[in-house]
Amino acid sequence: MEFTNIQLKVENGVGYVSINCPPANTLGTKTISGLSECIDHIETNQSIKAVVITGEGKMFVAGADIKEFTNAFHDEEKGKALSVDAQTVLNKIENLTKPVIAAINGACLGGGLELAMSCHLRIVANEAKLGQPELNLGLIPGFGGTQRLPRLTNKAKALEIILTGRLINGEEAEKIGLVNKSVPLSELMDEAKKLAESIVNKSSQSIKATITAVNEGLETTLVEGLEIEAVQWAQLFSTEDMVEGVNAFIEKRKPVFKG
Structure with a gap:
């Protein structure tokens, strides 16, 4: 299938999504629409067990398409x-029942960082630049940045990054907990591939339950979150994958999950 400004290829159960809107891979309305259609396709495609999102060329996503903002002046x-x-599209990514990994290969600014933060896991090139520079436009982050950034780092660090508009590199992003790992650019896609392929052989039902429990639990109290966890745990007892996993452990062999 083809999607506007989005490329998708599937290898070994991993869907590789590339934002392809040169020169800066901006998230304009057409790109956002293409990304939404691509995510819908991935959700229903049983051959795709995990997803890697990256940017085509030297940039991840340099931000939104600012020229489109002029159409909304005084409105x-x-x-x-x-x-x-x-x-709506980034929420769709965060709530996808398959793990999504952002492979941040270059400039990851504004809407680009907000896209990366909607992914479940993030690997970044050491030299990549990340930031939320919207205040330089007289705006604030509007694609989820004011909400996801403090959840991933902390309130003070998020406010510092947003209010100053300063850019950070991959190594600092790892230090503050914004990304899982920072690596040389030459190793980025190999690391993303390795991470994705370490997940695809797990039970798809367990993966879905994990994402659901974490996402829903973070939006409520600890007591309510524990109840969400218990429900997800209990539901897995009725699956053949759980039976296979337990039996494989007892029999000292690798499980063969069928989802």
Whole structure:
């Protein structure tokens, strides 16, 4: 299938998604729409067990398509639509029942960082630049940045990054907990591939339950979160994958999960 400004290839159960909107891979409305269609396809494609999102060329995503903002001058309704439409797609990524890994190969700014933060895991090139420079435009992050950044780092660090608009490199991003790992650019895709392929052989039902429990649990109290965990745990007892996993452990062999 073809998607506007989005490329998808599948290898060994991993769907590799490339944002391809040169020269900066901006998240304009057409790219966002293409990404949404691609994610819908991945959700229903049983051959895809994990996803890697990266940028084509030297950039990940340099931000939103700022020229489109001019169409919303003095129009709060149009401005809100730009935000909500993008948030809807990024929420779709965060709630995908298959793990999504951002492989940040270059500039990851504004909407690009917000896209990366909607992914479940993030690997970044050491020299990549990440940031939320929206205040330089008289705006704030509008694709989820004000909400996901403090959840991934902390309130003070998130406010510092947003209010100053300063850019950080991959190594600092790892230090503050924004990404899982920072590596040389030459190793980035190999690391992302290795991480994705370490997950695809797990039970797809357990993966789905994990993502659901973590995502829903973070939005509630500890007591309520524990109940969510218990429900997800219990539901897995009725699956053949759970029976296979336990029996394989007892029999000292590798499990063969069928989902």
